[in-house]
Amino acid sequence: MDEDLDLPRLIQDASAPTHHRSGEGVRPSGPTIICFSHLRWDFVTQRPQHLMRRFARDHRVFFFEEPIGCDHPLPYLEYHPFPADGIVALRPRLPHWWNEAEREAGLRGLLAMLVEISCAGEPVLWFYTPMMFAFAGEVEAAAVVYDCMDELSGFRFADPRLTEMEAALMRRADLVFTGGWSLFDAKRTLHDNIHPFPSAVDAKHFGRARRANGAAPGDQAGLSGPIFGFYGVIDERLDLDLLRELASLRPDWSFVMLGPIAKIDPAELPRGPNLHWLGPKSYGELPHYLAGWDVALMPFAINEATRFISPTKTPEYLAGGRPVVSTAINDVIRHYGALEGVAIAGDPPAFAAACERALSLGRAGPWLGQADALLAAISWDRTQADMARLLTEAVLAARLASTRAANDEADGASAALAPYLARVAQSAEAEDEVGPGRCPGAVAAAAMLTAGSST
Structure with missing residues (x-):
């Protein structure tokens, strides 16, 4: 049920401490971050959640989600x-009958109130979707960051204005990140301060799958044969035909699919006695499911939606101690293709053969040590720390540019006034010679400003 909420009552005063996982009040040392995302905070744990949880240690973080229609006028x-994460998710509710212009104006007003009430100084505006730049682009900011985690224009039902809005965001942004090297290569010429940050991992969290020795989750318990699993959003990026053929080729294998269904009709999903669609699971549950799998799968379709993806699940699967079989995703090949524990395959027979080889690796051996050596160099903690350093530099650079612009404006004003004041000075000097109308103050002021305009 929709509830009328008063923004000043809801949004904490910027001087109040943020409550983090430890339960202790921590006063943020950095500027407030307003993160604009096309993903709900509590939908699926992905890149925004990993990074904003870590930024919340030193910043107040507001996670500004896409609007939802309501019946209120x-x-x-x-x-x-979300106290455990240290962030506050904000979900705009707009009258469902509003047109696009009214929606944009309403969002602009809500954002302005948020900034006025809850931001001590200019906030950092952090974008995961360019579409929110339409109403947020005019906000005075300490810095503007665009973390381009996906090529959203290639996704199903993408807004036709997305490319135009991304170009506008790029022009305003002080700092741009990309979610992988493929995206970086595609966009590196669009901004002079752009940096690639491929998917990272919380190895400790997924390492629980290696040590799990308890009972299997109820809906996965009792499955026969070796278990091949996938978790993630089930959408147009999955190759459902490949999965259907794979299940048919290996009827003695069990295929477990975890995750919410989005942008596709559930009726499109392949069905069979060895295909198990178990629905969405929380981030905390994933290692328990992964512990029961023999091989982890990434059966992605090769299309525009997957052209630039850098799947977070690749290092997560490896951290859980499971070999991986994937279709030919560019960033998977680039970062992990040389690992014995990662196989790349295309059509169903080749994919099935790759699964056989992965199964033969087992859950220990040289392949795992090789994977661990690679994983030791990547983590969300390291990624966030590197981003934080670049953000600090961007904030300082933006302040310096603002100060220079203000000084240039003042110098320009002085220069524009100088000819007029020089004429006033000449007139005053003429009057000084004849006596009446003498104005030494004007003479001095003109002299000072004229001198100042030449420095």
Whole structure:
């Protein structure tokens, strides 16, 4: 049920401490971050969640989500605190009958109130979707960051204005990150301060799959044969035909598919006695499911939606101690293709053969040590720390540019006034010679400003 929420009451004063996982009040040392995302905070744990949780250690973080229609005649913000993560998710509610212009104006007003009430100084604006730049682009910011985690224009149902809005965001951004090297290669000429940050991993979290010795989750318990699994959003990026053929080729294998269904009709999903669609699972549950798998799968379709992806699950699967079989995703090949524990295959027979080889590796051996050596160099903690350093540099550079612009404006004003004041000075000097109308103050002021304009 929609509830009227008063923004000043909901949004904490910027001087209040943020409550983090430890339960202790921590006063943020950095500027407030307003993160604009096309993903809900509590949907699936992906790149935004990993990074913003870590930024919340030193910043107040507001996670500004896409709007939802409501029956109320006035717009408002739903306030969803996630104390364990240290962030506050904000869900705009807009009258469902509003047109696009009204929606944009309403969002602009809600954002302006948020900044006025809850930001001590200019915030950092952090974008995961360019579409929110339409209403947020005019906000005065300490820095503007675009973390391009996906090529959203290639996704199903992408807004036709997305490319145009991304270009506008690129022009305003002080700092741009990409979610992988393929995206970086595609966009590196569009900004002079752009940096690739491929998917990282919380190895400790997924390492639990290696040590798990308890009972299997109830809906996975009792499955026969070796188990091949996938977790993630089930959408147009999956090759459902490949999965259907694979299940048919290996009827004695069990295939477990975890995750919410998005942008596709559930009726499109292949069905069979060895195909198990178990629905969405929380981030905390994933290692328990992964522990029961023999091989982890990434059966992605090769299309525009997957052209630039850098799947987070690749290092997660490896951290869980499971060999991986994937279709030919560019960033998977680039980063992990040389590992014995990662196989790349295309058509169903080749994919099935690759699964056989992965199964023969087992859950220990040289392949795992090789994978661990690679994983030791990547982590979300390291990625966030590197991003934080670049953000600090961007904030300082933006302040310096603003100061220079203000000085240039002042110098320009002085230069524009100088000819007029020089004429005033000449007139005053003429009057000084004849006596009446003498104005030494004007003479001095003109002299000072004229001198100042030449420095």
